[in-house]
Amino acid sequence: METEGTAPTAAIRPGYVHGYSERETRRLGDQADTLAALLHAGTRYPAGSRVLEVGCGVGAQTVHLVGGSPGARLVAVDISEASLARARDRVAAHARDADVEFHRADLRDLPFADASFDHVFVCFVLEHLWDPGRALAGLRRVLRPGGTITVIEGDHGSAFFHPDSAWARAAVDCQIQLQARAGGNALIGRQVQPLLSAAGYAEVVVRPRTVYADRTRPALVEGFTRNTFIAMVEAVRDEALTAGLMTRTDLDRGIADLRRTAEDGGTFHYTFVKGHAVNPAR
Numbered sequence: 001m002e003t004e005g006t007a008p009t010a011a012i013r014p015g016y017v018h019g020y021s022e023r024e025t026r027r028l029g030d031q032a033d034t035l036a037a038l039l040h041a042g043t044r045y046p047a048g049s050r051v052l053e054v055g056c057g058v059g060a061q062t063v064h065l066v067g068g069s070p071g072a073r074l075v076a077v078d079i080s081e082a083s084l085a086r087a088r089d090r091v092a093a094h095a096r097d098a099d100v101e102f103h104r105a106d107l108r109d110l111p112f113a114d115a116s117f118d119h120v121f122v123c124f125v126l127e128h129l130w131d132p133g134r135a136l137a138g139l140r141r142v143l144r145p146g147g148t149i150t151v152i153e154g155d156h157g158s159a160f161f162h163p164d165s166a167w168a169r170a171a172v173d174c175q176i177q178l179q180a181r182a183g184g185n186a187l188i189g190r191q192v193q194p195l196l197s198a199a200g201y202a203e204v205v206v207r208p209r210t211v212y213a214d215r216t217r218p219a220l221v222e223g224f225t226r227n228t229f230i231a232m233v234e235a236v237r238d239e240a241l242t243a244g245l246m247t248r249t250d251l252d253r254g255i256a257d258l259r260r261t262a263e264d265g266g267t268f269h270y271t272f273v274k275g276h277a278v279n280p281a282r
């Protein structure tokens with residue numbers, strides 16, 4: 001089965017699809033805060049355990065990790081120094097007493113000793129890698145035998161909404177195509193189980209976690225439909241136009257139709273995938 005992508009060449013790689021703007025920092029924060037109960041349920045690490053969060057970004061999940069596991073010793077890694085600076089600020093503001101160390105590193109080349117962590121946490125990162133299977137296999141080196149990995153990913157193919165609109169679906173597809181051009185895969189949720197198994201993990205358990213938003217759940221409409229999902233599609237509007245993926249008229253109609261799903265009478269569904277697995281003794 002083919003699960004790995006192709007290494008993006010400089011010619012086709014516009015960079016990390018979401019970018020590192022202030023707007024994206026807010027979007028990641030809204031996403032993590034709105035979905036914390038849904039995505040972090042069941043993730044609790046014992047006091048004293050060493051936990052590695054790879055691709056921590058601006059620390060949006062980090063504060064929920066340490067909030068749910070007081071006493072755990074967290075090491076948070078990202079490839080972006082600017083994101084790490086924001087993550088430090090976020091943890092200082094929201095979890096001042098937490099035991100968190102930050103390191104700038106590529107998750108494929110981590111500066112840590114073999115078997116130095118009890119748990120690894122990966123959220124919304126594999127979707128940006130051209131080699132997610134190799135990355136997962138590589139993380140086993142720093143995870144002790146018997147230690148666990150938790151992986152959370154989205155899958156934009158799981159998004160459906162009312163009122164339905166071919167323009168809105170095409171606008172979402174722009175995000176999927178641009179992410180693929182950057183070497184990622186916005187449909188990776190459906191591959192989490194095979195990726196973990198192929199990387200050599202044992203006891204792989206993957207479950208869907210669905211967000212459903214309508215006017216009776218205004219916090220989800222605001223935090224997820226508007227500020228996480230639609231904001232993500234809006235953020236690639238210019239890049240999608242430059243790439244000629246849709247005409248300006250059609251893309252703007254698609255974005256307007258997506259916004260209608262967050263108004264009275266609209267509904268929005270999206271399914272995340274959360275996987276848990278154990279690093280077997282070699």
Ligand SMILES: C[S@@+](CC[C@H](N)C(=O)[O-])C[C@H]1O[C@@H](n2cnc3c(N)ncnc32)[C@H](O)[C@@H]1O
Pocket residue numbers: 016018028032054055056057058059060061077078079080083105106107108122123124125128
């Ligand atoms: C969508 S963000 C998710 C951030 C955070 N996990 C969250 O859920 O809010 C993806 C993050 O992965 C980081 N990243 C991408 N490739 C990486 C790599 N090879 N090594 C370390 N971090 C990486 C990016 O810099 C970015 O901060």
